[in-house]
Amino acid sequence: MRFLGxxxxxxxxxxxxxxxxxxxxxxxxxxxxxxxxxKTPQFAAVNPQKLVPALITDDGQELYQxxxxxxxxxxxxGGARLIPADKDLRAQVRAFAQVIxxxxxxxxxxxxxxxxxxxxxxxxxxxxxWLARWLGxxxxxxxxxxxxxxxxxxxxxxxxxxxxxxxxxxxxxxxRFNVDISHLSRINAIYKQCxxxxxxxxxxxxxxxxxxx
Ligand SMILES: N[C@@H](CCC(=O)N[C@@H](CS)C(=O)NCC(=O)O)C(=O)O
Numbered sequence: 001m002r003f004l005g006x007x008x009x010x011x012x013x014x015x016x017x018x019x020x021x022x023x024x025x026x027x028x029x030x031x032x033x034x035x036x037x038x039k040t041p042q043f044a045a046v047n048p049q050k051l052v053p054a055l056i057t058d059d060g061q062e063l064y065q066x067x068x069x070x071x072x073x074x075x076x077x078g079g080a081r082l083i084p085a086d087k088d089l090r091a092q093v094r095a096f097a098q099v100i101x102x103x104x105x106x107x108x109x110x111x112x113x114x115x116x117x118x119x120x121x122x123x124x125x126x127x128x129x130w131l132a133r134w135l136g137x138x139x140x141x142x143x144x145x146x147x148x149x150x151x152x153x154x155x156x157x158x159x160x161x162x163x164x165x166x167x168x169x170x171x172x173x174x175x176r177f178n179v180d181i182s183h184l185s186r187i188n189a190i191y192k193q194c195x196x197x198x199x200x201x202x203x204x205x206x207x208x209x210x211x212x213x
Contacts, residue, residue, distance in 0.1 A: 001026040002056040004046065006033050007208035008176075010105060010169035011066040012053040016208075017165045018070040020199035022079040026055075030210035033110055051109075067101055070162060082162050093156055093163045096145055100166040104138030107131075108173055131177045139174060139181050142167065146186040153193050160197065168194045172205065 003019070003026040005012030019026055031037040031052045038050050047054045047064040055063040055072075063069050074082045084090045106112065108131060116122040116130060146155055155163035171191045174181050181187060194200040205211055 001058055002029060003027065003053065004029045004031050004043070004055070005053040006031050006038075007205040007211045009033065009052045010173050011051070011101075013169035013172065013203055013205065014066045014101075014165050015053050015055070015069050015073075016203035017160075017168065017200055018073050018082055018162075020203050021082060021160060021165075022073060022077050024073065024077060024079075028209065032210070067097060067162070070165065080159070082160075082165065084156070084161060089156060093161045096142070096155060096163040097166045099138065099142060099145070100170045104135060104142075104170060105173075107134040107138075108177065128178070132179050135170075135174050135177060135179045136181070139170065139179075139184060139187060142170075143184040143187050146190065150186065153190075155190055160194065160200070164190065164194055164200075167191070168200055168203075 001024070003012075003015065005015065005028065007030070031043055033052065037043060038047075038052055043054070044050050046056065046062045049064065051064070053064070053066055053069065055069045057063065057072075063072055070082060084093055113127060113131075116127050122130075146152075149156060152158065154160045155167060167187065168191060171181065171187060201207070
């Protein structure tokens, strides 16, 4: 498998955690977002949306959208189950993942921040207010969901799932954008639990071959 990603991309970070939890190897190709590698015709031929990550499977299929990639990995390979077998739990896990992937993450994306800065001429204070509002509100909703399961080690039980795979990169992004989430106790406890799991720790951006400060 060939995985096209970028160390700082939280969608790519999700896939890295999934690869690690399932014990899968892959060849990595860095798509440098700041240099615009994702806008090249070569990358657009793989993902016409021009967003990372993408996965080229051993039989040449071109997959994109991190949640679809993770579901495909889960359905194709054995090992840890990332999407629960139980349909009721599965709906909760998918809903939580979608809160992050569909409602929070798109508002912090590079192209959105560039549009605010360049097209709408917003200064850094305005961009930071945008991030604080949408990441703050979104993660507060995540905290309120997770507070319903206060006894669980991970988001929805004693094993990590797609929910944790989405939560950890989103917490990393909150740190990166200086959004204070120190009051979100369940999220912080789960984040700590995940960092003690080698599959999560090895997927951290600073552990990646294309990492830059
Ligand atoms: N929903 C997509 C989001 C993909 C996405 O937004 N990727 C970001 C990096 S995390 C990207 O490529 N951004 C480039 C840009 O905004 O120009 C997924 O889960 O894969």
